[in-house]
Amino acid sequence: MEAHTHNLDSGWSWKERDFGVASVLDEVPSRATPEALPSTWASAQAFPSEVHVELLKAERIPDPFIGFNEHKVQWIAEREWLWLSSFPFSSRGDNGKVELCFEGLDTFCDVYLNNRKILAADNMFRSFIVPLDVTTLQDQNNQLLLHFKSAKKIAKDLEEKYGRVRAGSTNLGDPSRVYVRKAQYGWRWDWGPELMTCGPYRPVSLITYAARFSSVYPRAIVSHAPVLSPLLKVDIALAGVLTAPESARFILRNSRNKTVIREEDVPLSISYHDREKLEINDAISWDLRDLVELWWPVGYGKQTLYEMEVVLLTQDSNVLDRQIQRIGFRRVELVQEPLREPDQYGQGSTFLFEVNGVRMFMGGSNWIPADSFLTELTPERYRAWLTLMRDGNQNMVRLWGGGVYEPDIFYDICDELGLLVWQDFQFACGVYPAHDAFVASVKAEAEDNVKRLRHHPSIALFCGNNEDYQQVLQWGGIGELPARLIYESVLPAVVSELTDPAIPYHRGSPYGGKGWDTADPTVGDIHQWDVWAGRERPWQEYGQMGGRFVRRVLIRLLESHLVDECSLLPSEFGIPSIPDIRTVNYWLAENEDQRWAQSKLMAQHNRAGNHERRFAIVMNENFRLTGDLETFAHL
Incomplete structure (x- = not known):
């Protein structure tokens, strides 16, 4: 059974959480297919996705980057949002492993599979792998529900618990943001708007395997100058049902022309105690002098890259898993x-x-x-x-x-x-x-x-x-x-x-x-x-x-x-600046009465502190003053 990753990127629907319904699970009809969902559910136009993106594509909110529309969408951050999909599963009867992988959930998200809570995510920057019990999966219509809670509200709750702290000036967002592992610019910054979104912003996938690489780390080592000798070592970690004897095949190729530079099969010694998990450091150690070129930053040499492929094999040379990582040799x-x-x-x-x-x-x-x-x-x-x-x-x-x-x-x-x-x-x-x-x-x-x-x-x-x-x-x-x-x-x-x-x-x-x-x-x-x-x-x-x-x-x-x-x-x-006049025209839209450098709408789109006065100082010291917005933006 070769490891397989199935991207769960289709058939998603979304809706706002209805607090008139006691349990979030009651918002999902039992075993409902996307076609049979109530009209309160909307089909996702993309996946991965975010709630603002879906609302925009559904024409339920105005473009927040135009005019003063940013203020009209602040309610979104106060609400909770649901994403729903389903997937089939075919058990092959070979004692395989099954996992759900979430590469990015923004931010507080309870995950339910077939009405059972399997994850409570609270960090936008983490990936989460959830092992599944195969016996809980159905042949068809395994329902996956993502319940995203309000990071804005939870941040204030955490601030109430731990105390209010300093976190920049008012144009760097509410100080409660420090308690939440979420992109801080979402609370607004001196360069951007307050658009605190949520959703499954990176892929979700179902992984099935008998045995697989849980980690492959190709260590491209270069010795001290002046020798600069390249050496390649690879650390691997395995997970699953491991049976001896098994081997790993290591193949190094030139990334550009796919020429094989070196290849080696390495037997894996697996003891009784290692049959679920195994880590091997320095599985290979290759001296690559005269075989590879160094990677250099632009302007100092070529950016030569290589592909390191590692294949996990059974005794009968059947492929269990393979991973490819691109590397470069530099110090x-x-x-x-x-x-x-x-x-x-x-x-x-x-x-x-x-x-x-x-x-x-x-x-x-x-x-x-x-x-x-x-x-x-x-x-x-x-x-x-x-x-x-x-x-x-x-x-x-x-x-x-x-x-x-x-x-x-x-x-x-x-x-x-x-x-x-x-x-x-x-x-x-x-x-x-x-x-x-x-x-x-x-x-x-x-x-x-x-x-x-x-x-x-x-x-x-x-x-x-x-x-x-x-x-x-x-x-x-x-x-x-x-x-x-x-x-x-x-x-x-x-x-x-x-x-x-x-x-x-x-x-x-x-x-x-x-x-x-x-x-x-x-x-x-x-x-x-x-x-x-x-x-x-x-x-x-x-x-x-x-x-x-x-x-x-x-x-x-x-x-x-x-x-x-x-x-x-x-x-x-640096010094902030007015963008190209075409960008200004975009956000001005029909607000022609705001077409001047110190207007309220111009201030709405520039959060840098005291920017009106500071722009005037720099302009006055270096250029002839102008009241024309096009000239002002150009300068």
Whole structure:
């Protein structure tokens, strides 16, 4: 029996929870097919999906990105929502295993199978695998019900239980968000709207198997420079009904032309005690000198990739399972060592990346979720944005901590384009808790995502949080940061234990200096917002406002004067702007009376603090003033 994954991506229906019905199970007619459901159920137009997306496609809500419509859809976050589907199951009578896999449930979701509760999910960033009792499954019409509760209400309940904390300014959402493992931008941010959605936003599948790989970790190891010798080791973990003798076949191919580079069958020694679960480290160890090429960031060499296929075989060479992962051979290090000589900021240490023995200039962008509704993103949209970065001479993307861990396709594209990835864990601008249940959930979340991402050659750094240390220092009056336990103990331990070769870990962004002095330009990285916000200094002073995360900036002024600042600039900085006038025209719609830079509708679509006054300052200092919106947006 070969392992099979059946995607449950069709036949879904959804509805709003009716609290006039005592039990959520009573909202589902017994053994009803999608065609026989009451009219209160609507057919899902897509899957995976989210409630806002379904409501939009059903024309039950206005476009929240137009005009003031954002305010008209806030009720959605206060309600509860149901998704329903059914699937057949054919038992093959061979003592096989069956599991349901949920790759992403946003966020508080009770899952029922045939009227029996099998899961209570409470973390958007986790995947959940639920073993099923085969005897409870029917040949046809196994009903799967997903009950999504209001994260907004639950967050307030948790705040009532644990206490109100600080979590940024009012344009960074309600502080209760820190108690919920959900994308923080959903509560609104200074760059986006408050659109707190829910739903099965990543795939749901049914897995059947006799024995399968529960984990395959190809460890592409490169020795220290100048030798840079490539070595491949593979760790595997098995689950199911394991019977000896069995073997695993390892095949390494060039990802581009599929040429087989090396292949080996390895017998598996399975004892009586291992018959349900088995872990084997270093199942193979291959010296690949002269057989493979190194992977390089864009601008430094080729992005050579390889496919590692692992096949689980029975004694009769029947296939039980197979997995393929794409890898690249590279060595990445975060170099923090004392400066040989003091610079303009004094003595301190470096903060730079070294790949394959080469210390590199890092120029890049911070990445926020590219859509408020994650299921609307396609591989084509991801590729277009990331290709734009590469073509703009960028070689690193930082995934910001108030969003999500992106899907696999994002990191696949980064591997192909040669973009290094700085991956924040998902914490942003808040005093997060550290009670036992919260820490346990975060630990499981970190393990899920580190295991999922660690084989990508583009992953250069895992970072504990975005601006949590900095926010505490800026506000003052906060005696402790409970989540230091997470940033300084739990997360680094997960990264250390699960990555080999080791992927660097940094406690936070920004982080460095004595007593977490996140503004210290001599240690770690900094976020420099004293041009747009803070002290509101002229942008021409960027060259004197840097830190140890180095970027060389060439600034071309309108008068074609070239300023070469050789600047030390931070991991986060910038100035917000009005978007292209075509985007402005889209959200203005029929509201022509709002077509001016300081109108209420323009403010509705720009959450940056005091943006009207700050835009005016920057415009006044650098351009002729204008009342024309098109010219204002262009400048």
